[in-house]
Amino acid sequence: MLRNRRFLRLWSAHATNTLGDEVYALAVPLIALQIGGTAPVIALLTACALLPHVVFGFVGGVYADRADRFRILRISYIASFAILLVALAVFASSGRDVRLATLAATALALAAVAAFSTASVDSLIPSCVDANQLARANSSTEAVRTVATVAGPAVAGLLVAKTSPHAAIALNALSFLFAFSILRGLTASRPAAASQPAAAAAASNSTSKDKSSVLSDLREGLLYLRRHRPLFVGVILSTVANLVFGAYEAILIFHVSRDVGLSAAGIGLLFAAAGGVSVVTAAVLSWKAPSRDFARVMTASIALQGVGAAVTATSGLFTVVLGQMLVSATTVSYTVYWRSFRQSVCDPALLGRVSGACRSIAYAGAFIGALLSSLLLDLVDDVALLLLYSGLTVAVIGVVGHLLLIDRPGPRGKRGAPVGDSGIQSEETPTA
Incomplete structure (x- = not known):
C-alpha cells in the first residue's frame, strides 16, 4: 500500500x-x-x-x-x-x-x-x-485512532x-x-447503480415515487441492510455489543476503585496499558493483517471481548489488567474486521448508506448503554457480578454470531462456504 x-x-x-x-x-x-x-x-x-x-x-x-x-x-x-x-x-x-x-x-x-x-x-x-488489502487498510486507519486515544x-x-x-x-x-x-x-466517480436484485427489492417496498430523493435513498439503504442477512446479523451483533460496552467502562472504573483498591493514578495507568495494547494490535494488523475469514475474525473478536470483560470481574489486579488488555486488543480487531467485512459484502453503490446506518445504530446502542450504566450502578451493589454477566453476554453474542455467519446451509441443503472467506461475496449468493 x-x-x-x-x-x-x-x-x-x-x-x-x-x-x-x-x-x-x-x-x-x-x-x-x-x-x-x-x-x-x-x-x-x-x-x-x-x-x-x-x-x-x-x-x-x-x-x-x-x-x-x-x-x-x-x-x-x-x-x-x-x-x-x-x-x-x-x-x-x-x-x-x-x-x-x-x-x-x-x-x-x-x-x-x-x-x-x-x-x-x-x-x-x-x-x-x-x-486483499482491505483489512490492512482499515487497520492503518484504526492505528491512527488508537495512537490518538493514547x-x-x-x-x-x-x-x-x-x-x-x-x-x-x-x-x-x-x-x-x-x-x-x-x-x-x-x-x-459516483458508485454504479445498485445491483438489480437489491434495487428491485427496495423498489417493491418503497412508497415514494421520487427515487432521487434523500428519503428514498435512505429507505433503499435500510431495506438493503435488513434484507442482506450477513450485514443485518453484523449490525445486530455490533449494536448489542455496544449496548453492553457502553455501560462497561463506568462499571469497570467503579469496580477497580472500590473492590480492587486502585487509586485514580492507578486507574489511569490501567487504561494507559490497555491503550498501549490497542496501539500494538492496530500496528501489527496494519503490517500483516489476514486478508481472509473476515467473519470468523470478527465473531471471534466479539467472543474474546466478552471473555476479557468477564476476567475483569475478579478482585486480583493482575487478572483485571490482563482482562482489560484482552478487551482493548479484541476491540481493535473487531473494529477492523467488521468494517472490512461490510466493505467486502456490500453493494458498492449502497456502501455509504450501509456504513452510515451501521454507525448510527451502533452509536445508539453505546449511548443507551452509557445511560444504563448510571441506573445499574444505583440499583446493583455487586458490580463485579455485573461485569461477569456483561462479559458472558458478549461472549455468547460472539458465539451466536459465528453460528449465524459461518458455514450456513446453502439453498440446496449443502454447507455453504464461510462468509468472508475470500474477502468478497458475490451478489449472486443468496443473502436473505
Whole structure:
C-alpha cells in the first residue's frame, strides 16, 4: 500500500483530522472544568458529541452514495475548520456561560459534519485498495485512532494547562485545514447503480415515487441492510455489543476503585496499558493483517471481548489488567474486521448508506448503554457480578454470531462456504 498514492493521501488526511479531533475531544472536558463547568455540564458535552452521529449517520451515508466522496470529505473538513474559527472568535470575546454554550454548540456541529466525513472515508477505502488489502487498510486507519486515544490526554492536558483553551481549538482547526489541502484535486466517480436484485427489492417496498430523493435513498439503504442477512446479523451483533460496552467502562472504573483498591493514578495507568495494547494490535494488523475469514475474525473478536470483560470481574489486579488488555486488543480487531467485512459484502453503490446506518445504530446502542450504566450502578451493589454477566453476554453474542455467519446451509441443503472467506461475496449468493 506504500506505493498506492491515492490511498496514502486519503489515509494522511484522515490521520491528520483524527489526531486533531481526538486531542480536541479530550480537551473539551478539561476546558469546561477550567472555565467553571460542573459535572452535569461535562456529561451534557459528552452527549452533544454522541447524539449527532445517531441522527446524521444515516443522512451522511446517503450523501456518500449520491456524490463524489472526496468532494464530500473536502467540504466536511473546510466546514469543520469554519466552525472552529467561529468558536475561537467567541472564546476570545465572551464570558463563562457563553463559552460553555459555545463548547456544546461546537460539539454538536462538529459531530454532525463528522457523520458525513466518516461515511465517505469508510466508502472510499474499497475503491482505493485491492480486496486483499482491505483489512490492512482499515487497520492503518484504526492505528491512527488508537495512537490518538493514547497520546491525546497528554497533549490535551498540556495545551489546556500550559497555554490556553484557544490552543486546543486552534490545533484542531489547523488539522482540518491541512486535511482539506491534502485531498485537493482528488475525485471519485459516483458508485454504479445498485445491483438489480437489491434495487428491485427496495423498489417493491418503497412508497415514494421520487427515487432521487434523500428519503428514498435512505429507505433503499435500510431495506438493503435488513434484507442482506450477513450485514443485518453484523449490525445486530455490533449494536448489542455496544449496548453492553457502553455501560462497561463506568462499571469497570467503579469496580477497580472500590473492590480492587486502585487509586485514580492507578486507574489511569490501567487504561494507559490497555491503550498501549490497542496501539500494538492496530500496528501489527496494519503490517500483516489476514486478508481472509473476515467473519470468523470478527465473531471471534466479539467472543474474546466478552471473555476479557468477564476476567475483569475478579478482585486480583493482575487478572483485571490482563482482562482489560484482552478487551482493548479484541476491540481493535473487531473494529477492523467488521468494517472490512461490510466493505467486502456490500453493494458498492449502497456502501455509504450501509456504513452510515451501521454507525448510527451502533452509536445508539453505546449511548443507551452509557445511560444504563448510571441506573445499574444505583440499583446493583455487586458490580463485579455485573461485569461477569456483561462479559458472558458478549461472549455468547460472539458465539451466536459465528453460528449465524459461518458455514450456513446453502439453498440446496449443502454447507455453504464461510462468509468472508475470500474477502468478497458475490451478489449472486443468496443473502436473505
